[in-house]
Amino acid sequence: MLWMYYAFLKSGAELLLTINGVGVGIETLYIAMYLVYAPKSARLLTAKLFLGLDVGLFGIIAIVTMLVSKGALRVQVVGWICVAVALGVFAAPLSIIRLVIRTKSVEFMPFSLSFFLVLSAVIWFAYGALKKDVFVAFPNVLGFVFGVAQMALYMAYRNKNPATTVVHQEMKLPENVKELASTKGGAPTEGRVSCGAEVHPIDVLSTDVDEQSAATDQEVIRDDHKMLRPEQVSRPDMAIVVQM
Numbered sequence: 001m002l003w004m005y006y007a008f009l010k011s012g013a014e015l016l017l018t019i020n021g022v023g024v025g026i027e028t029l030y031i032a033m034y035l036v037y038a039p040k041s042a043r044l045l046t047a048k049l050f051l052g053l054d055v056g057l058f059g060i061i062a063i064v065t066m067l068v069s070k071g072a073l074r075v076q077v078v079g080w081i082c083v084a085v086a087l088g089v090f091a092a093p094l095s096i097i098r099l100v101i102r103t104k105s106v107e108f109m110p111f112s113l114s115f116f117l118v119l120s121a122v123i124w125f126a127y128g129a130l131k132k133d134v135f136v137a138f139p140n141v142l143g144f145v146f147g148v149a150q151m152a153l154y155m156a157y158r159n160k161n162p163a164t165t166v167v168h169q170e171m172k173l174p175e176n177v178k179e180l181a182s183t184k185g186g187a188p189t190e191g192r193v194s195c196g197a198e199v200h201p202i203d204v205l206s207t208d209v210d211e212q213s214a215a216t217d218q219e220v221i222r223d224d225h226k227m228l229r230p231e232q233v234s235r236p237d238m239a240i241v242v243q244m
Contacts, residue, residue, distance in 0.1 A: 001020075001024060001054065001058050002058065002061070002078070002081060002082050002085055003016055003020040003082055004016075004017055004020045004021060004024065005058075005061075005062060005078060006075070006078045006079055006082050006135070007020065009074060009075045009078055010075050010079075010133075012131070013133075015127070016136070031046065031050060034046060035047065061078075061081060065077050065078055079134075079135035080135070082135055082139075083135055083138060083139050086139035086140075086143075087139050087142055090117075090121075090139060090142050090143040090146050091142070091146065093109070093117075093146055093150060094146075096108055096109050096150075097109070097149065097150065097153060100153055100154075100157055101153070101157075104157055105157065106153070106154050106157050106158055109150060109153070109154060111151065111154050111158075113150075114147050114150035114151045114154060115147075115151065117143060117146070117147035117150070118143075118144055118147035118148060118151065120140075120143070121140040121141075121143035121144040121147055122140075122144060124136060124137075124140045124143075125137050125140040125141060125144065128140065
């Protein structure tokens, strides 16, 4: 929208008006689709940003430049505002570059995006140079540098194994499975399932589990003092699960 405003103020900038008009249409469609399918909290945040930046900030810039400046000065003021916004757009991928270096993965930085960023920067720089328009040519120099840096980073990390995080979780085994494993495997092993425990077919195992569970329920009875006997107290069984 800012580049369209700049193109309206500057004579001979029909190409800027055309490409940015198409861009406004496509980006408006993107935002509309996001507002339809995003969660409620994200929709509210996006609506606030849209109203604050695309409507409020743009309206303030347009009104102030129309009231304060005239002629060539207005073109220069709007041109430098466009340069500042364009530099912000080109600098935005720096966060992705940091993520790639940290994770050693190029999953979030596709090569095609970086390639077309460089190609677009080169073409628009050539257009600005031929038209002697510094406001078009200057920001595309930075866009070319960032685009080349992203392509080099992609080539450097494309064959790297991404960093993985090992998460340890503790999972409590059911009591009947624990006691069955201890009974079938021989002497109890401090409440842990032994790797050498017997392996039974599913039907036999389920029968044994039911019988053992019923026997356990019958054995857990309180004595005259209504206290659990020491042999009835068992420690919970813990298994370590490593998730990659």
